[in-house]
Structure formats: C-alpha cells, structure tokens
Amino acid sequence: MSTPNLNADDDQIIAATERWLEKAVIGLNLCPFAKAVHIKKQVRYVVANATTVEALLETLMNELQCLSDTPAELVDTTLLIHPFVLNDFVDYNEFLDVADAAVEDMHLDGEIQVASFHPQYQFADTDINDIGNYTNRAPYPILHLLREDSIERAVEAFPEASEIFEKNIETIEKLGHDGWDALDVGPAR
Template sequence: MSTPAIDRDVVIADTVHWLEKAVIGLNLCPFAKSVHVKKQVRYVVSEAETPEELLEKLMEELQHLADADPDKLDTTLLIHPQVLTDFFDYNEFLDVADAALEDLGLDGFLQVASFHPQYQFDGTDVDDISNFTNRSPYPTLHLLREESIDRAVEAFPEASDIFDKNIETLEKLGRAGWDKLMGKP
C-alpha cells in the first residue's frame, strides 16, 4: 500500500501560516521576519518516506544553501511530512543531520535547527506549552547560515534571553490561545 500523495501547496501554506502567525507573529524568533519579508526563505517539501531518503535530500539542500548567494537565499525549511513523524525518531535523526554537515565540510558554516509537531524538550510533559516554541505543522529541518545567526545576534544583544521570553509569551497565550492563533477549533 503506497503513501497518499503530498499536496505540496497545502504543506507550504500550512508552514507559512505557522511562520507568520507563531514564529513572526509572536516574535518567537526575532530574526525570522527579515528573511521572510525579503523572500530569502526556501520551502522544500520532501517526498522521502525513509530516513535514508531524507538524508539524501538533506545533503542536497545543505549543498544548495551553501552554494547559493546569501542575498537571495538565507535559509531553507526542509519539510518532510512522510518520514520521522514520531518525535523520538526525528530527534535521533538530528545526530545524522549533524554528521551530514561534517561530511559535507559545512559544519561551522551551516547548522540545522529542529521543529516538529510533537516537539518535546527534555524534562517537560508532552502538553507543556513551552514545547510549542518548536512545534511546527510538519516535521521540519531548518537549515541556516552561521554568519546569519552571528549577524542577528549582533543586532539583537539579548539573544540569550529569547528562549525564556518565548516560554513567557506562550504561558501568557496558553493552549487555547495557541489553538486559536493556529486556526484550530
């Protein structure tokens, strides 16, 4: 039995909605608005159904980002709705993603950040609102340039406070507020 086809447009629209409403709208990442407005975000929907297929696509996209003009492409969201849907499997794959950076000689130049619909920080309950800082509509690997992070941190000196401010924002919003923001009944 084959996996149903992915509707790329829906996956991207859902991801952009999350980016605009939560990540930018709640200012969970003060660096996201600029690259979004400048259209420097690449949205890639992978049809991978195995971790091996995803690794191949990840390596392609890491190289693509490394080779791209940073003024045109600053970051990539590699969305993979059919593989690593279990958070713990996804979390284990992050070590593979880091190894891919090293294999490509891109460690220190690019990095991979993680977002997942079931994201759970160590030591939290599954429904803890703090987990929602990293909850996306689909499993997503965020590929970004180290130099962009460095520039953003220079422009935002309180970068180390972002995590705590995000949790505070989400605690004020609450689960009902999050669901409303995301358009869930």
C-alpha cells in the same frame, strides 16, 4: 494532537508552514530574526517527499549543498519540510544527530547548522503537553537549515539573543493552549 495532513500536496504543505511562520514564529516574535528574511523572500521552502530516513538524508544533503552554493541574498535559510518520514518525535530527535553528522561530513560545520521543529516537539524533562514545547512545534516535521554568518549578524543586531528562549517560554505560557489553538497554525492538543 492533530496529525499531519498526509494527503496535502506540496503547495498546501508549504502554505501551512508559511502560515505557521507568519502567525507563530513571526507573529509571536519567537524568532526576532525571521521577519527580515521572510519579507525579503529569502526563505526556501522544500517539501521532501521522502518516505525513508535514507531518502530524507539524501534530500538533506542536497539542500545543505544548495544553501552553501547559493548567495545569502537569494536564499538565506531553508525550511526542509518532511511530512512523510520521522513523524514520531523520538525517531526525529535521533535523526538530528545524523543531520549534524551530515553537516560535518560535508565540511559545512561553522557555515550551516540545523535547527528543529516538529508537531510533537518535546524538550527534555517536560510533559508532552507542557505549553513550552509549542515554541518548537510546527505543522510538519522540519529541518531548518541556517547560515552561521546570518545567525552571527542577527545576534550582533539583537544583543539580548541569549534571552530569546526564556522570552519564548514566557510568551507561550501567557498564550496558553487555547491561545495556541486559536492561532490555527499546527498541532493542537
């Protein structure tokens, strides 16, 4: 498995993340809601240069507030990329509880939720190399800040939203490891 390019500057990190979004998330239709906000340039890419969990939490809270304060027409969603902290998936996964607590502490529950992507993403009870894990694998650890209103509108427009996870697994299984590697969007085996 490749490791993040920790010598990359913010522009390179954002470019790699945007390539992953375009080729994997949108290109494979892993999230049918992503294309519209990407085309409208309503995705905010933020590189956190945090090297500690405490610094990342501070950046996360700032970005949660920023998203809450910004009209959805300008920024509908934020990808908080943090290549220098929580590179171990177990540590990252544990931090997700901290992220959810921050949302609640800031009284943003019901307004914003946090989704997760990581180069080593692993669903419970799966092998680390299970191709299904790649539905949530990204070139860097990412906390995806989503507006609940946007999710609700997207689900109304996409009645089969409950089937997305299963369809994503099918898509990735058909693609296989070689197909994923050929996309050149992030972590390879």
